[in-house]
Amino acid sequence: MLDRHIESIASELSLDRRAVRAVSELIDSGATLPFIARYRKEATGDLDEVAIGKIRDSLNRTRLMDERRMAIIRSLARQGQLSAEIEERLSKAASLAELEDIYLPFRPKRRTRAMVAKERGLEPLARIIFSQDERERDPEEEAALYIDPEKGVSSVHEALQGAMDIIAEWISEDTQSRSEMRFLFWSDGVLQTRAKAGTAHPEEGKFRDYLELSEPIARMSSHRLLAALRGAKRGVFSLHLVVNEEEALSVLEEIFIKGDGPASGLVMAAARDSFRRLLAPSLETETISIARQRAEEKAIEIFADNLRQLLLEPPLGRRCVLAVDPGFRT
Numbered sequence: 001m002l003d004r005h006i007e008s009i010a011s012e013l014s015l016d017r018r019a020v021r022a023v024s025e026l027i028d029s030g031a032t033l034p035f036i037a038r039y040r041k042e043a044t045g046d047l048d049e050v051a052i053g054k055i056r057d058s059l060n061r062t063r064l065m066d067e068r069r070m071a072i073i074r075s076l077a078r079q080g081q082l083s084a085e086i087e088e089r090l091s092k093a094a095s096l097a098e099l100e101d102i103y104l105p106f107r108p109k110r111r112t113r114a115m116v117a118k119e120r121g122l123e124p125l126a127r128i129i130f131s132q133d134e135r136e137r138d139p140e141e142e143a144a145l146y147i148d149p150e151k152g153v154s155s156v157h158e159a160l161q162g163a164m165d166i167i168a169e170w171i172s173e174d175t176q177s178r179s180e181m182r183f184l185f186w187s188d189g190v191l192q193t194r195a196k197a198g199t200a201h202p203e204e205g206k207f208r209d210y211l212e213l214s215e216p217i218a219r220m221s222s223h224r225l226l227a228a229l230r231g232a233k234r235g236v237f238s239l240h241l242v243v244n245e246e247e248a249l250s251v252l253e254e255i256f257i258k259g260d261g262p263a264s265g266l267v268m269a270a271a272r273d274s275f276r277r278l279l280a281p282s283l284e285t286e287t288i289s290i291a292r293q294r295a296e297e298k299a300i301e302i303f304a305d306n307l308r309q310l311l312l313e314p315p316l317g318r319r320c321v322l323a324v325d326p327g328f329r330t
Contacts, residue, residue, distance in 0.1 A: 117162030
């Protein structure tokens with residue numbers, strides 16, 4: 001596992017594999033970044049603190065992924081849901097988001113509309129509709145067989161609605177649909193703010209440039225994104241990340257719709273509900289969270305660079321200074 005991580009990090013950062021391994025071993029032994037950069041140049045190939053820091057951060061991410069992967073495997077094993085196929089998919093997952101997408105259908109969650117529908121015995125009906133097999137009976141005729149007032153299904157409409165709730169959850173938990181929706185939110189998502197109705201907020205003047213914002217998140221500078229998030233957190237305005245719904249639905253249609261019969265129409269209606277109620281809120285939160293993290297990292301990088309330039313300024317102007325370098329290991 002470590003060898004695979006070393007190879008991956010070396011490729012990602014365009015560094016020599018031996019240098020990455022040396023940094024990994026030194027960090028694991030308790031060495032600090034300044035110590036490695038200054039006193040272990042022969043082992044690391046003369047890497048500076050910035051490169052060593054990137055290796056450390058990448059190692060931390062891969063180890064967090066390994067820990068999360070093992071936690072998911074243990075959870076699935078306890079539930080009796082772990083299969084060779086799922087374990088292989090987990091082992092090949094390249095990101096935390098992909099791991100979570102695989103685990104999502106099995107994650108313990110609050111009671112949902114789909115759970116209620118399954119308890120009412122409507123999952124077989126959902127499978128029949130979702131298959132969109134034209135040889136099957138008309139969905140309404142099929143749904144009539146599932147009417148059972150004792151289970152809370154008193155009409156064809158209620159049976160179909162329950163089946164569509166189950167299908168909507170399946171669509172929202174499908175790894176391909178989540179992956180393509182995630183890409184859509186990143187590439188086409190627009191961050192929008194709206195001033196709250198009623199009394200003016202005391203800090204409204206400070207954030208006036210962000211009161212009616214509508215800007216693609218992919219092209220938004222880090223300082224503007226962080227300012228907009230601060231304004232939303234302080235209650236100056238509401239903030240949402242939106243994508244074109246018709247474009248999103250066309251993606252889901254491409255994945256899930258197999259024909260143009262009555263069952264396909266119900267699946268498309270379930271896909272629309274899935275996007276509005278489940279996929280969009282989840283991916284909006286996820287995308288904004290990751291964008292915030294990246295913006296904060298960029299802000300820290302800019303601050304560090306400015307501080308470095310400040311500290312490198314001559315403290316005494318053009319005066320001569322005598323210094324002693326104690327940095328010889330011997």
